[in-house]
Amino acid sequence: MIHSKTILIVEDEPRTRQGFAKTLEAWSCGRYRIEAAESGQAALAWLENHAAHLLITDIRMPGISGLELIEMQQKHKPFKPVAIIISGYPEFDYAQKAMQLGVVNYLLKPVDKHKLVQAVEQALTIEDDRHRIETLEKLVDPRLLETKETDTRYNPSIREALSFLDGHLHEPVTLRQVADMLHLNPSYFSVLFKEQTEMTFSEYLGRLRMLRAKELLLRTSLPVGEIAERVGYQTDKYFIKVFKSFEGMSPSKYRNSVKNF
Structure with a gap:
């Protein structure tokens, strides 16, 4: 099956990671490719050979944090996915940094299925808008x-x-x-x-x-x-x-x- 877009979930807690993936696979009904990584390092390794349109990442993980992962993608990759941050804590400093990096949503754990799907739908709409703008920019001299x-x-x-x-x-x-x-x-x-x-x-x-x-x-x-x-x-x-x-x-x-x- 050919998928129109790819969503990458980065979460170090196995149950949460699997829960997000299961929810999005059920919602997607095959429209989108759902991938998961257990750490920032694993996500970077996957992103070396693949492109994600939406990145959903926990903010606090061993090694590379979610914000560091987004920052690395923006600095070194020509194709930059939109991002949703997941956190167990309502920390202002993290939220401020996330906004500076262009994160489109900041969800607090526990995340219920409805809020997750709603955030993903909004993020994909933003990604579509960005794509249209980038396409027009490529056509303009x-x-x-x-x-x-x-x-x-x-x-x-x-x-x-x-x-x-x-x-x-x-x-x-x-x-x-x-x-x-x-x-x-x-x-x-x-x-x-x-x-x-x-x-x-x-x-x-x-x-x-x-x-x-x-x-x-x-x-x-x-x-x-x-x-x-x-x-x-x-x-x-x-x-x-x-x-x-x-x-x-x-x-x-x-x-x-x-x-x-």
């Missing part, structure tokens, strides 16, 4: 966003050039071609473009092509080779090389990373 916000202040020739590039990404566009279309000297157009957009023509075009490629990777199931052609690259090999230089991963890996989380 701050430098290109700036050009859209200041578009009305551009020279008319630059506005026309930007509009042309937006509609002709599938073509092997060159600076000279756009300058000729605008009846401008290529050297003058190059200087004007950088002065207005604070990017060179080639940088702007490359960023625009990457943005369009990311949209197609996320919103369609088109093969990488076809996406390369649609954003103006003659070969998928060169497209993959350029994409890696921008995103630090291949187009296929990018598509999987965004869709899986």
Whole structure:
């Protein structure tokens, strides 16, 4: 069975750990993968090879505490699960630290089944919201966003050039071609473009092509080779090389990373 999300329970008391797991498995009905670890060290070892969307951890455990576990995950892992803290004591200092780490709920033992399920449902909703925001952030290029916000202040020739590039990404566009279309000297157009957009023509075009490629990777199931052609690259090999230089991963890996989380 394919599970949409994974919940990791970290609790050193066997009965409590088993009770939480049993409650969540019954509530989940197979929708989520429920995993359990008996210590912070065991959780870290599991997290080395797996990703958890929700972390439910006791705050006081031998060795690595629940707060230390969350802090380690946030510092060293690219994918950060939302977290619920379980404690036997209403300690203000712990609660304050938990809030600073972004913990979404703080439950006091004994935790009844209804409160546990309610907290998990709320945490997964927050995780969904975070995922949507992160997905949008991955699709946004701050430098290109700036050009859209200041578009009305551009020279008319630059506005026309930007509009042309937006509609002709599938073509092997060159600076000279756009300058000729605008009846401008290529050297003058190059200087004007950088002065207005604070990017060179080639940088702007490359960023625009990457943005369009990311949209197609996320919103369609088109093969990488076809996406390369649609954003103006003659070969998928060169497209993959350029994409890696921008995103630090291949187009296929990018598509999987965004869709899986």
